Amino acid sequence: MQHALDNATTEILTAQPDGPRPSAVLTAALNAVRRQLASGISMRTLYQHSTRFDEPTKEYVRAVTGYGAQVRTLAEFFDRLIIVDRQTAFIPANADRTSAAVVTEPAVVNFLADIFERAWDRAEPYPFLPVRAADAATEIGPAIRDAVCKLLVEGRSDREIARRLGFSLRSLQSHVARLKEEYGAEHRLQLGYLMGVKDTKEGIVTGTDTAHLDVAPDDARDIQGDLTEPGSAS
Numbered sequence: 001m002q003h004a005l006d007n008a009t010t011e012i013l014t015a016q017p018d019g020p021r022p023s024a025v026l027t028a029a030l031n032a033v034r035r036q037l038a039s040g041i042s043m044r045t046l047y048q049h050s051t052r053f054d055e056p057t058k059e060y061v062r063a064v065t066g067y068g069a070q071v072r073t074l075a076e077f078f079d080r081l082i083i084v085d086r087q088t089a090f091i092p093a094n095a096d097r098t099s100a101a102v103v104t105e106p107a108v109v110n111f112l113a114d115i116f117e118r119a120w121d122r123a124e125p126y127p128f129l130p131v132r133a134a135d136a137a138t139e140i141g142p143a144i145r146d147a148v149c150k151l152l153v154e155g156r157s158d159r160e161i162a163r164r165l166g167f168s169l170r171s172l173q174s175h176v177a178r179l180k181e182e183y184g185a186e187h188r189l190q191l192g193y194l195m196g197v198k199d200t201k202e203g204i205v206t207g208t209d210t211a212h213l214d215v216a217p218d219d220a221r222d223i224q225g226d227l228t229e230p231g232s233a234s
Contacts, residue, residue, distance in 0.1 A: 015081040023056040072123035075147040
């Protein structure tokens with residue numbers, strides 16, 4: 001993977017789920033990213049909305065966008081992906097994403113690139129400058145809330161929802177507790193039912209109240225030997 005990244009000539013596309021990246025990974029990637037952008041390589045990266053509440057990630061984004069990279073965020077889950085020059089792609093080789101599989105078949109690489117482009121079109125631009133958590137909550141809070149509600153209605157567990165949206169389990173459970181209070185639900189099963197009834201009546205689960213959005217991403221999450229930031233792959 002590192003060889004492919006070092007020899008990129010036109011473009012690097014990256015999708016990094018699981019919320020904030022470890023600070024050490026971001027720091028190690030910065031010089032390589034700066035060198036690649038200075039050589040004229042286009043670079044676009046997708047994160048999850050929860051990264052907007054993480055100070056090391058905000059500083060990293062401020063730096064790389066200053067060099068010319070583009071960064072956007074999505075609420076929903078997507079898998080880790082790196083595409084180099086639309087010729088080589090790297091995807092997780094196992095469920096834990098501790099190893100990567102290389103894809104060079106043109107049809108498959110083009111398919112993966114199309115998935116990335118569709119996700120990119122739906123994503124929100126990451127602010128150029130770091131912003132206060134309260135400002136981030138106002139901007140992308142409704143999308144996070146709607147995603148939580150949708151996954152609860154589907155019957156997903158707290159642990160699965162937290163993983164898919166890039167939150168710590170504690171933060172997700174705090175948010176669910178507030179939803180139970182809002183809907184008057186005594187337990188998660190009743191909460192899912194009540195939200196499902198609202199979904200049926202309104203056609204979509206919506207929410208714009210971000211005053212109680214509590215996002216405290218698990219900064220201790222560490223990815224070893226996996227698909228990392230461009231320029232820091234092992």
